[in-house]
Structure formats: structure tokens, C-alpha cells
Amino acid sequence: MIHEQYNLGFIFNQLPNLLAKGMNCFTSESDLLVKLARELRQDHSITHDKSIFRKIRNSEANDELTNELVEFLDFNGKMIPTTPIKEIDFKTVGAWFLVDSMVNGFKANRQYRSETRNNYFDFIHAHCELEQTLISELLHHKDVTQINSNLQNWLLTKITFPEPSVEERASYVSNLTMYVCALIELGLEALSETDVNSILNKVLPRHEITKQGLLIHSSEILLEKIKAAWAKDYYGKEKISWEQLYRDILTAQAKDEALINKYPKYAEIDVIDPDTKAIKKRFQRWRAGDLFTLEDFRVYLAILRLPYKDSKQNLGLECYFLVNIFTYVQSDLIKNGIHPRDIADLFSRYPEYKDLVNSRFNEFKLSGVLTP
Incomplete structure (x- = not known):
């Protein structure tokens, strides 16, 4: 329609x-x-x-x-x-x-x-x-x-x-x-x-030969940034394992009353030795190019720093929306036969477009006219 x-x-x-x-x-x-x-x-x-x-x-x-x-x-x-x-x-x-x-x-x-x-x-x-x-x-x-x-x-x-x-x-x-x-x-x-x-300047895709020539999507870059920030802020370390991140997320979910009230299954998580198989698969899908939802972000990512009941007001589409757009287009280009190296090169120009838009906006504020 x-x-x-x-x-x-x-x-x-x-x-x-x-x-x-x-x-x-x-x-x-x-x-x-x-x-x-x-x-x-x-x-x-x-x-x-x-x-x-x-x-x-x-x-x-x-x-x-x-x-x-x-x-x-x-x-x-x-x-x-x-x-x-x-x-x-x-x-x-x-x-x-x-x-x-x-x-x-x-x-x-x-x-x-x-x-x-x-x-x-x-x-x-x-x-x-x-x-x-x-x-x-x-x-x-x-x-x-x-x-x-x-x-x-x-x-x-x-x-x-x-x-x-x-x-x-x-x-x-x-x-x-x-x-x-x-x-x-x-x-x-x-x-x-x-x-x-x-946020997009921080999640530009990259091409790594060591990963069989695969493209590292913006979604995976975002998850890497989240993991690195958690390692620094919570553990005082430069990095932690994905397994440790999964365990910390599951522990936070198991202790969040508002989340459990909405989704009782989280009350069943073993905080001593949580089973990470399901969350690992979910993260693998995101790292491979699956798109986030706002609820995903609240339940699996923001939960580390914000109680579930508070995240609805403190998080908006901007936390994942633009990353999804980048990831979707990157995945679509791969489906159309574009080499991962070329995709990474194309998106490496984002700072140039960020500057271009800001420059045009500053000129527009002075003249009231949109110019190339």
C-alpha cells in the first residue's frame, strides 16, 4: 500500500x-x-x-x-x-x-x-x-x-x-x-x-584477512566497543573474553526484578554458573550482521549499566538505529557480490561525509541557501 x-x-x-x-x-x-x-x-x-x-x-x-x-x-x-x-x-x-x-x-x-x-x-x-x-x-x-x-x-x-x-x-x-x-x-x-x-565514526566496518577475508560489520564493531568499555570500567582491564561478557549479562538479567516480572524465564538463570550457549548464539548472529531491536538493546546490552525499568526512558532509537542502517547496507552489498575489502574502503569515507554535512549546515545557517 x-x-x-x-x-x-x-x-x-x-x-x-x-x-x-x-x-x-x-x-x-x-x-x-x-x-x-x-x-x-x-x-x-x-x-x-x-x-x-x-x-x-x-x-x-x-x-x-x-x-x-x-x-x-x-x-x-x-x-x-x-x-x-x-x-x-x-x-x-x-x-x-x-x-x-x-x-x-x-x-x-x-x-x-x-x-x-x-x-x-x-x-x-x-x-x-x-x-x-x-x-x-x-x-x-x-x-x-x-x-x-x-x-x-x-x-x-x-x-x-x-x-x-x-x-x-x-x-x-x-x-x-x-x-x-x-x-x-x-x-x-x-x-x-x-x-x-x-557513534558511526566509531563503528566503521573493517576487512580482516585473518578472518578468511570476511567483513567485520558495524554491528560487530559496536559489540566490540561495548565489551572493551565494560572491561575497562568494570574490571580495569584492556580486554575480557566474550564468555566473561556473556556471564556478566546473564547475571545482570537474573538480578533485575523488572525484567523478571516481564520475562519470568530470566529468574531461572544460574548466577553461579550460567549457561551461555543461547546468548552466545544470539551474539554470533549480531556479529554476523543481524540487526538489533530496541528491546534487544535493553535486555542484552544496556542491562549491564541500566536497570531494565530505567532503560526505556533513557534509551532511544539512536542507540542502535544508525548502526542497523550501516549494517544492513553492508550486508546487502555483500549479497550483491561486492568484496568485503571494497565495502570497508567505501565506509571509511564516513568522516568525510560527516564533515561535508556539517560544512553545508554551517554555510546554510549564514546564507539560508543550500549549496554543494
Whole structure:
């Protein structure tokens, strides 16, 4: 039901898909709508068995079903503000429309009003205007070679349309991912009004010949950082074994009353000699590229430092969201035949994109104009 056109773009190409992978909080479109319905209607008895969601799963999308869904979700009374761009030709709609609508919603919320935040929202809106302009020009001139210069200007990406090579496609995908993630990190800094504090600079993938040429995903780098920090802070050591980390996590779970109240199975953990086989398999999957969920982070990682009952308020999507996006794209590039060494080289440029976004933002604050 979500029109594929909402994934189109140059800088924001496939952005809704990337954001969905990053959040990793729903398994399908119908699952997303079920969870959205529960929140909007404040009714957690709503299940996937409801007829409207069965129709969606069966791909029975049509205008009648769309109207039924809008009415059921009560969007008429709770619709997010749409883009302020006027006179929109539907042919020029892309991912930018969803981004602009979201930004406009933030701007309408007094909680997010400050000079820094307004500058950031205007900066993103300028990107949305740019995206619409680029799409309009492509539709008008019908010259796909325009894409080459546009992507070179805005994403520092060399690509040759209409027939880009596999390597050029990989470069484009990784570069737009890094640029968008840098925009999101900038937003997190603006919303919290803090200095630059990039988690992604610390979890860039690497290629290790000693591991049979395998790529070490960003997810595994994050876990390594967590283990190293725990070794330093708790043991006063440079490193500890994975086995020791697993035992410490299990011990923390077994002693957390709020966690046990929600998941009684954790009361059965033997704190003297815990069985680490299951948690080891879970970590192996993450280290191999599986994506995190917020609940994963609360139960298996934050539990070392935060009681389960406190982590819901103290942790947000930012603790794993961007790492998931990096990991997902890295895994996808591997599936498409890109060598792990090349993937590591591509993502090693993230600091460059972080600096590029910050530089453009600083210039935008002075001039009010988005420039390459």
C-alpha cells in the first residue's frame, strides 16, 4: 500500500526502506499498521487477525481499502502536517515528501522550537526542495545523464547512467547512506543541542584477512566497543573474553526484578554458573550482521549499566538505529557480490561525509541557501 514512488530520490533514494530497516521494530507493512493502530487508538487488543490487516497482507490494496484504513487509524484527526511546498505535481513526489512532512510535524511541536533546531529543520527542508527540483528537471529534460552530475555535486559520487557499473552502484548506495546518516546524526545533535558526537565514526566496518577475508560489520564493531568499555570500567582491564561478557549479562538479567516480572524465564538463570550457549548464539548472529531491536538493546546490552525499568526512558532509537542502517547496507552489498575489502574502503569515507554535512549546515545557517 505504501506507494513505491515514496522511495524515489537522488539523495533520499530508498530512504523510507532504510529507516524501516534501521528501526527494525516491525516485520512487514501490515505489522507496522497493526502497531500504529494500537498506538493511535490506544487499544492493544487489536491483532493481526482483523479483516483489514488480512486484506493488506493479501495485497488487496485499492482506494476503498485505503479509505477504510485511514478511517480506522483516525488519520483525519491525527494526521502529521504535510510538506509546506505548494502546487506539488504527483510525478515529482518521492522520499522527500515523507521527510518534509515529518520535519514540518517537528516544527509544529513547540517542544522542538529553538534557533538551532529551526536551522536544522530548514536545512532538511532545503534538501527536500532540492530533491523535488532534481526530480522535476529529470522529468522535464528526460536526460538520465543529468543524474551523473547531480550525484557528483551533492554526494561526491562518480556514476555513469544509464548503465552504471556494479562498483558505481555500490559507491552510490554507500555514499547516499553515509550522507543521510550524517544528516540524522546532525539532527540528533541539534535536537539535544550537544556538540558533535558521532557513534558511526566509531563503528566503521573493517576487512580482516585473518578472518578468511570476511567483513567485520558495524554491528560487530559496536559489540566490540561495548565489551572493551565494560572491561575497562568494570574490571580495569584492556580486554575480557566474550564468555566473561556473556556471564556478566546473564547475571545482570537474573538480578533485575523488572525484567523478571516481564520475562519470568530470566529468574531461572544460574548466577553461579550460567549457561551461555543461547546468548552466545544470539551474539554470533549480531556479529554476523543481524540487526538489533530496541528491546534487544535493553535486555542484552544496556542491562549491564541500566536497570531494565530505567532503560526505556533513557534509551532511544539512536542507540542502535544508525548502526542497523550501516549494517544492513553492508550486508546487502555483500549479497550483491561486492568484496568485503571494497565495502570497508567505501565506509571509511564516513568522516568525510560527516564533515561535508556539517560544512553545508554551517554555510546554510549564514546564507539560508543550500549549496554543494
